[in-house]
Each structure stands twice: as C-alpha cells, then as structure tokens.
Amino acid sequence: MKIIVPVVAIAGLLLVLGLGVHIWSTGHGGVGRRRSLLVPVLLCYTSAATILLFSLFPDSFVEGRMLGFTVGGGVAYLLVLWIAAARLLKAGEPYDERDRTVAEQAMLIAGLRAELDRARTRARPTVLAGLVRDEYRLRRGRRRITLASGDLSNVRSVDVWCNSENTGFEMSRYGERTVSGFIRYHGARRDLGQVVDDLVHDELRARTVGRIPAAAGTTVTTGAGALTESHGVRRIVHVAAVEGSAATGFRQVADIGRCVCNALEAAERIDGEVVRSVLLPLFGTGVGHAEVENTAQTIVDAAIDYLTCRPDSRLEEVVILAGTDEQRAACRAVLDRRTDLRPSSSRGVLRAVTR
Known part of the structure; x- marks a missing residue:
C-alpha cells in the first residue's frame, strides 16, 4: 500500500500534465504544432497507464526485440508506445507546417486589413x-x-x-x-x-x-x-x-x-x-x-x-x-x-x- 500511493500520485500527475497540454494544443497557442503536441500528450497518457498497470499487476509482462536486444516488462511496453508516438510525430509534421502557413497568412491578412482601415481613416475627406x-x-x-x-x-x-x-x-x-x-x-x-x-x-x-x-x-x-x-x-x-x-x-x-x-x-x-x-x-x-x-x-x-x-x-x-x-x-x-x-x-x- 505504501508503494501504490506514490505510484498513483505520479500517474495522476502525468495524466493531469497530458490533459493540460492537450487542452492548450487545441487553443490559439497550439496553432501550427497541434499534431506535434499530441506526442508528449500520448506519452503522458501511456506512461501513466503503464505505471498503474505494472504497479497494480506486477506479474504482467510484455516482451519484444529492438535493435537486436530483447526487452520486456514495462520497458518494452513504453518503448512500443514511444515508437508509435515518434511515427505519429513524423506523419503529422506536414500538417503542422500547413497549419503554420495558414496561420501566418491569416495574421498577414488581418494586419493588412487593419492598415487599410487606418489608411481609409486618414484619407477620409x-x-x-x-x-x-x-x-x-x-x-x-x-x-x-x-x-x-x-x-x-x-x-x-x-x-x-x-x-x-x-x-x-x-x-x-x-x-x-x-x-x-x-x-x-x-x-x-x-x-x-x-x-x-x-x-x-x-x-x-x-x-x-x-x-x-x-x-x-x-x-x-x-x-x-x-x-x-x-x-x-x-x-x-x-x-x-x-x-x-x-x-x-x-x-x-x-x-x-x-x-x-x-x-x-x-x-x-x-x-x-x-x-x-x-x-x-x-x-x-x-x-x-x-x-x-x-x-x-x-x-x-x-x-x-x-x-x-x-x-x-x-x-x-x-x-x-x-x-x-x-x-x-x-x-x-x-x-x-x-x-x-x-x-x-x-x-x-x-x-x-x-x-
């Protein structure tokens, strides 16, 4: 019981951190990097789940091979999830770049419109x-x-x-x-x-x-x-x-x-x-x-x-x-x-x- 309490606290902290980043990425500040931010969000969620799973069920086991080495247990599970997150990051980069371009163009248009309004005001007869x-x-x-x-x-x-x-x-x-x-x-x-x-x-x-x-x-x-x-x-x-x-x-x-x-x-x-x-x-x-x-x-x-x-x-x-x-x-x-x-x-x- 003494071990489970801090483990649950760490898992809860990871969940809160992941949730906070996830919410922030959906707002204006996340424009142009929403898909990139999904990677740390996914890692926070999965790490919390892994910690809880292998703490509550210590006999659980996952095994796989990576770079010629055999890994098992919670480490293997986390590595699998990190690899999936890295692939997701790579696949999302073009979409984030497109979003950044669209956002920059929108800001440029808004600036030009504001300047045009100021010019019209100055030029008003x-x-x-x-x-x-x-x-x-x-x-x-x-x-x-x-x-x-x-x-x-x-x-x-x-x-x-x-x-x-x-x-x-x-x-x-x-x-x-x-x-x-x-x-x-x-x-x-x-x-x-x-x-x-x-x-x-x-x-x-x-x-x-x-x-x-x-x-x-x-x-x-x-x-x-x-x-x-x-x-x-x-x-x-x-x-x-x-x-x-x-x-x-x-x-x-x-x-x-x-x-x-x-x-x-x-x-x-x-x-x-x-x-x-x-x-x-x-x-x-x-x-x-x-x-x-x-x-x-x-x-x-x-x-x-x-x-x-x-x-x-x-x-x-x-x-x-x-x-x-x-x-x-x-x-x-x-x-x-x-x-x-x-x-x-x-x-x-x-x-x-x-x-």
Whole structure:
C-alpha cells in the first residue's frame, strides 16, 4: 500500500500534465504544432497507464526485440508506445507546417486589413465650412470659372443651381449630407424647422410623373422654392447624373461631360430669365462614389469648352462647388494646369469641420 500511493500520485500527475497540454494544443497557442503536441500528450497518457498497470499487476509482462536486444516488462511496453508516438510525430509534421502557413497568412491578412482601415481613416475627406471663392478668368473674354470651396449654405447670388440626381429623379431626404438634400430642405417652406410644403421636391415629381426612369443626362428645371429668398437662386436644374440598379446601388453615369453641357444649356433656356451664373457640384461623387479627380477634370473641361465655344451665350460665370478638402484640391489642381485660364482673385474664409 505504501508503494501504490506514490505510484498513483505520479500517474495522476502525468495524466493531469497530458490533459493540460492537450487542452492548450487545441487553443490559439497550439496553432501550427497541434499534431506535434499530441506526442508528449500520448506519452503522458501511456506512461501513466503503464505505471498503474505494472504497479497494480506486477506479474504482467510484455516482451519484444529492438535493435537486436530483447526487452520486456514495462520497458518494452513504453518503448512500443514511444515508437508509435515518434511515427505519429513524423506523419503529422506536414500538417503542422500547413497549419503554420495558414496561420501566418491569416495574421498577414488581418494586419493588412487593419492598415487599410487606418489608411481609409486618414484619407477620409474633411468637410469644409465657411466659403472661399477662387476665380479663374478665361484669357479670351470676360467669362470665368469660380471654385467655391466650403459650405453650400454660404453660396449666394448664383442665378441657377444644378442638382445631381439619379435617373429616377428621387431627391435625397432632408437629413442627408448631399446637395439634393440641402436643396430639398432649404427650398421647402418651413415652420419652426419642420417642412410644411415640400416645394422643390413636389414640383420635380409633378414634372417627371410618367417619364421615369429617364435617360442619363436628362435635365428637369424647377423653381428654387424658399432658396430664392434666402440665397438668391432663381431656378434649379436637376440632372440625371447617377443611375442605380438593384443590389449594387448607385454609380455615376458614363458621360458626365454631357451632363454638364445639358445642365448649362437648360439653364440658358429658362423662359424670361437672363442667366449669368450657374452652380455645378461634382456630379456623382456623393452617392455615386465616383473618383473625385477624374470627375473634377471632366467637369472643368466641359464647362470651359461650353464657355469658349458659344460666343453668343450670355452666361458669364460657372461656379464649381467643392464641399471637402479632397474636392478642393482636385479642382485646384485641374484649374491651375489650364493654360487658357489665369487666376483672378481669391477671397473668403475657410475652415475644416468634423463630420
């Protein structure tokens, strides 16, 4: 009895040790070496079993030959088990190597995703407040392109605003940070901040009933509602510059240059109005997720072509709206590269705001 107690204690310790390693190997720490760790686990289990077996039953006997020698008893039993464990280790090495490779690749992918998220956060455009007007005059004539950087609410005394809409002419909701949402809310008649008469939206729906979805580049002109009194806007030209499809969302239409030309033509066709200035946002760079640099290039090129190729036009100024630092930088780069423009003046105050 005095011998059995320490033997049982040793066997129990081996079992606990084997169980602990076994549990740890199934967790994250055992990735890439799970099969290798099964070897010491197996040895702990079998050693404990051997100690108990040959202590409780001392007459038990196992005999075999190894390397030319004859071995017997518990030693033979343990050797057989160790040989089996060594073979298991060798067979499991390729699988552990594969697991290590998969784990390393997963960690690399996770790191790249984290870096991408950080880059996206750093590159997120900053919304601009205030307003700065940078004027560029055409070298021939008195016409000009003006870059209005900042909050649309600070733009005043531009005759016609152009509004980028989808081919269904569905205006944004009041709370959305879009040109369409701004025009809809500020063009409506309100009482204590609540819309009581959705003037621009309702007129647009009335003019497009039975005609939607419209072709890309289609324009519809409406009144400006309350914006006439608050911002001096005479008319709104809505342009189908974004198209949507089920399950994929909205995207910018293919020919933004045509949208610009159609919008400017529609502004000049307004009956009873002599239009001197038109506001153009960067069509499709909001919900259409279009690339800002390419869109800025296309819109500036189309606006300048319109002004230079139509000597009879009464239009004197095209104002391009840049609501973020990214849009401002892209437009400035395009305008500064044009050799047929010369900077005229810059005025206003601009600051960044947190979204």
